[in-house]
Amino acid sequence: MKKTLAMAGMTAVMALCAGAASANEELAGLMKDPKNWVAQAGDFANTRYSELSQITKDNVKDLKVAWTFSTGVLRGHEGGPLVLGDVMYVHTPFPNIVYALDLNDNGSIIWKYEPKQDPNVIPVMCCDTVNRGVAYGDGKIILHQADTTVVALDAKTGAVVWSVKNGDPSIGETGTSAPHVFGDKVIIGISGGEFGVRGSVTAYNLKDGSRAWRGYSMGPDADTLMDGEKTMSLGKPVGKDSGTATWEGEQWKIGGGTTWGWYSYDPELNLVYYGSGNPSTWNPSQRPGDNKWSMTIWARDLNTGMAKWVYQMTPHDEWDFDGINEMILTDQDVDGKPRKLLSHFDRNGFAYTLDRESGELLVAQKYDPAVNWSTGVDMDKNSPTYGRPAVVAQYSTHQNGEDVNTTGVCPAALGTKDQQPAAYSPKTKLFYVPTNHVCMDYEPFRVSYTAGQPYVGATLSMYPAPNSHGGMGNFIAWDGVTGKIVWSVPEQFSVWSGALATAGDVVFYGTLEGYLKAVDPSDGKELYKFKTPSGIIGNVTTYEHAGKQYIAILSGVGGWAGIGLAAGLTDPNAGLGAVGGYAALSKYTALGGQLTVFSLP
Amino acid sequence: MKKTLAMAGMTAVMALCAGAASANEELAGLMKDPKNWVAQAGDFANTRYSELSQITKDNVKDLKVAWTFSTGVLRGHEGGPLVLGDVMYVHTPFPNIVYALDLNDNGSIIWKYEPKQDPNVIPVMCCDTVNRGVAYGDGKIILHQADTTVVALDAKTGAVVWSVKNGDPSIGETGTSAPHVFGDKVIIGISGGEFGVRGSVTAYNLKDGSRAWRGYSMGPDADTLMDGEKTMSLGKPVGKDSGTATWEGEQWKIGGGTTWGWYSYDPELNLVYYGSGNPSTWNPSQRPGDNKWSMTIWARDLNTGMAKWVYQMTPHDEWDFDGINEMILTDQDVDGKPRKLLSHFDRNGFAYTLDRESGELLVAQKYDPAVNWSTGVDMDKNSPTYGRPAVVAQYSTHQNGEDVNTTGVCPAALGTKDQQPAAYSPKTKLFYVPTNHVCMDYEPFRVSYTAGQPYVGATLSMYPAPNSHGGMGNFIAWDGVTGKIVWSVPEQFSVWSGALATAGDVVFYGTLEGYLKAVDPSDGKELYKFKTPSGIIGNVTTYEHAGKQYIAILSGVGGWAGIGLAAGLTDPNAGLGAVGGYAALSKYTALGGQLTVFSLP
């Protein structure tokens, strides 16, 4: 054990010295060693699965807290730490501090990087001052700051290697998403859908921060990096300038479709996958048309950014069902044939499985029975509405019109799932999905655009799904091939934390009250729980060090669900409607910012 | 076990309803049940000793974290939680939130009280925004806010019962000390020695917050509540207006001698014990004379406030050896005769044992061999300098004069011990003392008084005691009767946390790096340690609930030692000279505010 460990350490060190030439292989290599946790999702495929198996479903009940670390920052702590050999990298919400902690010395601080950022960015962050974590590649730690600065730090010293500005907070552009290192590129998304920002994805060269390409969510083909003939959607070419054709006038220029979620990468296909967000404004009457390519699953070539295929899940969104949730890449048999799949749990309440090479839609099913805005997705390839959800008129905020309160829409704007990432276990072939079980009233109103000002145009209130278990969340297991819930565990609040599945047959997640929970992957039975200092909206990770498997989680209540606590709001309609729904959270937890690390005794 | 517990719960509830008539007995009764921790020190005598013995020196190695709670506030967390039956009361630094937590429901929040305070008080707090905790009495939780407001909250609901203003932050008066409930009174001290505040102690009636008496540290007898004939010092009457006689002109009006420490109470003698702080300014040349009664141990009658006896430890202070450290009341044999003792570990490096009835000085010995400013205290009752420390000329900042840097003074201004309270075990008859092992350079300069402005008049730098173990602290065991160190454990940093001794033969303390440590009372051997989220300057407490003994500690680095981290200061001379000395702390911990609760598995 000792020997393999020492070797793992050496591998990490050697990798750190390898240089950009082999950045691609370096990172892929580090990922293969399950002792590390070297990307936010653990791997390129976004599975959040670990091969470590020291902690098992039989002994997980004996977990104890090994050590803890306060980040020195309050408010919502999303994402999780990276572990590379003997070093752990921990990030914080605004002001976006990064710590390198020495795992050989009880987590003492090797270096700390604290950027100087104009705090005026805070009021233009829609959903708390969150940051979803750092990335690693080529000896550098990449940080995406709230003010959209992307900075590469020397992983050994914390010294700035390069720095680049991705957007402009004065027009509402902000950074909350994790950078993703794929090949020799750093992929960076942008936030600001509630400020009329036109979303884009930018690839920077890992080596020096120079820009490789930028693809917008809407606009002419030169902006969206689409080819009218070659970019496909459900098997058909998208046609010329599809990113302006479904918009009225120049509304696409302030059209939203931001890109603040998790990214995946298939090295063989060399494709990057992600979702684009809601069209802007939230008042659908102000933007007739399908509003392409908001609410879309994208597959882009890593080298060029060119879109290979797209699939718009919620044409002409009327509920803020922002489509950014992660794409999880799995290889499974469908009808007895091995397929390269992509699964996605959308805010709109449908879980989609597609062929990730072709973009073919294989499954689209509700992953919460409460979902009521649509009766289902048309799966008939010959239908003119193929791939489109059938909207229930009663819940159409556009049909009901401006200044009309559409009530009882399920899910609420924060969706059946929001940013909280799911995990996939190749052992069980199941997805483990943290979900929301929340419905809403939604009243759109006319709003005019002013750069840097909120451009929302709807008043919302949220509440637990009626006639159900009374809680606001479930943690579920999902079969992506059959499109069925395998089991569902009710939770009092939305599960705003990311899940982890392990080869030890344990699935972990955190709760907004602050519990880290371990459940049995086969039936969801609770095996262990522990009350961490603050509500959990971070993502559970695992690593091995000195022969021991550890489970690590950031606490720090906040995010959209916890915005009432995080920003001290009490008006039930404040925080884009989330404050009222989650008001009871203040009975269970207070602000924090802590890492808790668990191990067996 | 279950049954006794239920009964303990009932006792607590009954007590809560008992009313003020028997406030005295109520609190004394609650204290007798070691399941509770109902005053900051656990008892009136300030022993910080618990009869609980489930956690023993043999099984303490198996301790694990049972649950945690983030306070939602950063910076220095001093003091500790109270436990009363099924409820725990947790306080925070500014803004001084109080939480009532339900021990039957995983620490969920029963109520939260957050006072509205003008943040302008922060710049007039000398040594971080600390608060040393709440008190309980007569169904009320008493909070002493930073802005000097004293508020009584209904222990069951958090509703304000009464509120009174003790001082005025606009002239530098602030509140950091814990209220102490003795009999039917609430004893409140005041801070502001670095702002020329004239210290005083005020007794409020627990029932309604009306003022019972106020005794100043200096001034005419009517202010100091002294009787020239009856108030004694080392066996002699103090004489008329002793509180002005040893001052030049009206300097006593801005004379310091603040009272921000821990208070003790002997119910039989009905005497309240405490220490007064340094004379103001820190430049001794500006205040010739003994500066009575700064730097003094006081014994006051609880009912009237009249001073029964006083003993000035450091006449005419030249080093900021603020005398406020706690008085620990023990009954021990001296020369074979049982005596009512008072022991005190002063900032000046001497540990004193006195007869607490008469004020007779029995022992005065250095409790750190590094102490060099004095060769010793004159113990000859017939000497004209009886009871006075002999000052080594080399280290006299007055003799060296203004604008001269006196170097190598040990201890530093923060003393061999600061606010961090010691514990006493009646089983071992030893004191367990968290200490500093720090020396300083001290350069006084002329300063003029402006109300509400710093009135310090000295530039300091601090460093580990030279030619020693290299660290800045020790944790020691002390025999108060013989005046000898029994054992001493070196620590890298000052031990700024309060100790706890238990009948299970374990002594606990916390470290500035964030470790909770358990040691063997007989030899200091480390039995257990755990890295809590942030540096510890809180005081370890213990309680029993549902048949289990728990150990609780607040983390949250700060206080004077941690002011660099807490206030973000980096100039080595900043923070009254503490920043440079403790700069290395930033390698180990970051700001926080968490409660960690431990138990056996």
Ligand SMILES: O=C(O)c1cc(C(=O)O)c2c(n1)C(=O)C(=O)c1cc(C(=O)O)[nH]c1-2
């Ligand atoms: O449209 C956007 O640009 C944007 C940005 C963000 C963000 O960056 O955090 C969120 C959202 N939208 C959003 O719709 C949403 O539900 C949301 C939740 C959270 C969160 O961290 O809890 N962020 C965001």
Ligand SMILES: O=C(O)c1cc(C(=O)O)c2c(n1)C(=O)C(=O)c1cc(C(=O)O)[nH]c1-2
């Ligand atoms: O003179 C005063 O009024 C006064 C107040 C305080 C305080 O209230 O915290 C401290 C001190 N002095 C002081 O000298 C000192 O060493 C000190 C340390 C601390 C702390 O909490 O760490 N407070 C204070």
